[in-house]
Amino acid sequence: MRIATAKETYIADEGLLVTATQRAWMGVLLAMLVLAPFMLNQYWLYLACLVAINVASATGLNILTGYTGLVSLGQAAFMAVGAYTVAFFEGQVGTPFLLNILAAGLVSALVGVLVGIPSLRVKGLYLAIATIAASVILHFVFTHWVSVTGGVRGINVAPARFFGLELASPFALYFVIVPITCLMVLGAANLFRTRIGRAFIAIRDRDISAEVLGIPLLRYKLMSFALSSFYAGVAGGMWAYFFRVVTPESFPFATSIFFLAAVIVGGLGTIIGSVLGAAFMTLVPELLKYVVDWLAPIFPNAGAALSPVRTIVFGALIILFLVFEPHGLAEMVRRARRFFHLWPFRT
């Protein structure tokens, strides 16, 4: 704990940024986010956008799994719903793109509520499997509702347009995706300062006790599903504008696993965890490529032979974090901060 931060009011205690230093660092971060597109090349901008999309979806999953304690392996399917919604509205209705993204969130939220209905009766691991079932059924809908989803061939999405300006390059989309993600992360952080967010946490810790305390379980669990899939839907909508083609195979089951892994590696039940986890899990495979490049002079076939290593590293990261750092990257950040706060004293 940092010294000289005594709080005098409850409002101050609940604040997101408590100290001046925190505010300063947040300012630096925001400034960097604004400056980044002018400093990075297209490849890194592409990655930045991808990270932002994944952060949005991971934050949603963290609301559901990390804060409410409902395990979902269907996040990819909710993203797909969002992506298809955008593709449908863009192609067949022609509404402005920001509205389409919002619609993507709302439609996904609706589907999320439907999927969440079993959650009152079905718990824990059984629920996780039920969400897998939901994603299989959604996948079936995507392939067979040809008039809306274009069947197995999917739909091509026209680039987003903003006052006649075509948003097609990662540079242009950065200014859409990153602000939306920032807003969503901020929203999630604020959520847990409200009654709803706290109710979620109460349900996670012990759902029966929560009910005794006067939290209607069904309503709050469904709300959590709705919020989580809203996030996924918006992320999927941004994904659709980013890749500009949506097919049933765009969001495989492995993507759901990826998000759960990202949330766990980042830290369940922390906002910064979802941000760090999604960024980390998205960037590690890319950074591994650099490692392979460095190794290329030593092992001439490194590119081909070391590629399965990426699959191994993905699995090993999950295992290592779970065994050695169960609270994830968020905990590592916390420890690092404590170290600097207390320096030169040791914790």
Place this chain on the structure above:
Amino acid sequence: MDWLFFTEVTLAGLGSGALLSLTALSFVLIYKATRVINLAVGEILMLGGYLFFAFVTAFGLATWLAIPLAIAGGALFGFVVERTLIRPMLGESSISVLMLTVGLGSVLIGATELIWNTDPRALPDFMGQTPVFIGEAYVSRKIAIGFVVSALVIALFLLLFRFWRGGVALRATATDQAAAYSCGINVPAVFSLAWMVACATAAGAGLLVGAIGGISPTMGVFGLSALVVVIIGGLDSVLGALIGGILIGLVEAWAGTFLGGEYKLVTTFSILIAALMIRPYGLFGTVEIERL
């Protein structure tokens, strides 16, 4: 209605259902003892198939020797995993351990690609080719063998749980760990045993599945179908695995034949959701009563 055709389809469904049951058994054993859903079962299946492949082709062993060796390899793998990864996770939330097994599956896939590369391969034939006819109805030989082997193994397990000391110890551990401990049951040993037996079963199932469909680093998806079986049957019920497997096998066969192959998955998963809504702990699973 062509009754012979229907009978043949049903028999085929029973056969693949038995394979599902066998794989499901691996889930059930592990869940019963350690309350862990092992999502890496599919990959252990794959490991069994590849081990057999390696023993026969690379080391040139005879088939009758390679089969038990591959199964023993599965058991060894189960032992190592339980001691090094699962035991340190005791007391962690079930989702953490679930994800641990997902990570394990990913590592196994990567390692397989590294060692045996990614080509799909066919297993050396060890079942023969002559077709089996029951009356007039045709059954594929491999499916018939798979059915018999699965039925025998499941029957064996049912007997072991009833009469063998280790089986009773496992049931006791499943019912109440603390009570089992205080009765002098070596609970950690039961954990080890359950993982070894379960992984050996999975490796054996991998041999059968690999003999039918060939082996490749992606064959682990078969585990997902078996997962549906255990969820419908109940995670901690051997009988549930048996009945669930047969049920799903039949439904898949009928749906595939009379609706079309693209309806197989969606039908089984719809049944899964329906079953969960009616019985949240599966058809034969233990209902967990929560108290404050």
Place this chain on the structure above:
Amino acid sequence: MTSLNRRQIMGLAAGAGLASAFPGFTAYAQEKEIVIGGSIPLTGVFAFAGVAIEAGMSDYVKLTNEAGGIAGRKLRLAYEDTAYKVDTSVAVFNKLTTQNDIHLYYGDSTGFAKTINEELNRRGTILMAGASFGSELNNPEKYPFQFMAGPDYVEMFAILLEYIAKAQPGAKLVFVNSDTEFGRDPIEASVKRAKEMGLDVVAQIVTPPTAVDVSTEVLKLRRANPDFTIFHGYVLAPLPEFMSQAKQLGLKTKFMGTFWSMDNSLWANVGAPADGFMGVMPYRYYYDTSPDAPILEKIRKLRPTYQATGYMQGFLTAMLMGEAAKRTLAAGKELNGKTLKAALNSIKDFDTGGIIGVPISVPGNSVPVGRIYQFNAADKQMKPASDWISLKK
């Protein structure tokens, strides 16, 4: 309160971004170079093909450079693994195109091709080919900067149908496909075409992507009792099981497949049950010693062991790319999507050095040529079963 970690990460990211911006300048310095970019699936479900494709492409690059390059310029292959995922492929594309001056690109999947073609149309600087023979891509109006070094899937079926119509007019057919985009691609169009050719498609069987056991499908096949069964959307599994069960049942049907399930080593491992399997193959096999195939001789010298069909696909794709670049430079034009595609379409009766047994032309986005091969289990080899079949538009 500080968040030094975040600062470090951002700093690193920014630093790395700046650093990776520099290779752009270095590439400028090496003007005398033609770079072929590649999103190649070295891992994942399609890795068996990706690894071979990479080998084929780099061998073509090597042979060409040993022979002095293209118009004095050296060829270079810049590629990365995609794990057969669309988003990774796009990442690789963005990365490679920022770091290199790329006008030729190899992409891995139909999904990637569809995604990136919009970008290609916008840039207009790159000609792309890939591992996908998706019939949708064979549309020069919608995909002006795309080509494939072989027939598209519908054309592959057409070649098979042509063969069947000649061998057994009015034959009964069954199509078996997997329930994926890849599997469904040619089915609808081919059913129509078969009807036009007087062939009778008596049943269509769809298998789910995870199918292991195919006994119920075999039972259906037995009821339909076709003369020919054509598989599409598979690599190997579940074909061997299909065929061995059909043999057990005494079915007379002949089994056929399309390019990606035609690899010789896969079938050599299957052995006896695979005997008689036929399929359409746009290229010659590695072991083909025909006198009019000098390039296969060179390949065998370069790589003493069998190379998969993906190798030939990669090799020919790179060759067509090289040829397009050569013709563009010879005409004194700069390299961009339009000039390269025009040069590619100018290829008429081109000698591939024996990779394809007949001179080829590239009228649109595809090379509609192929030959029926049949597997001979005794020799463990695919043997030609027909002459080269060129489709006429």
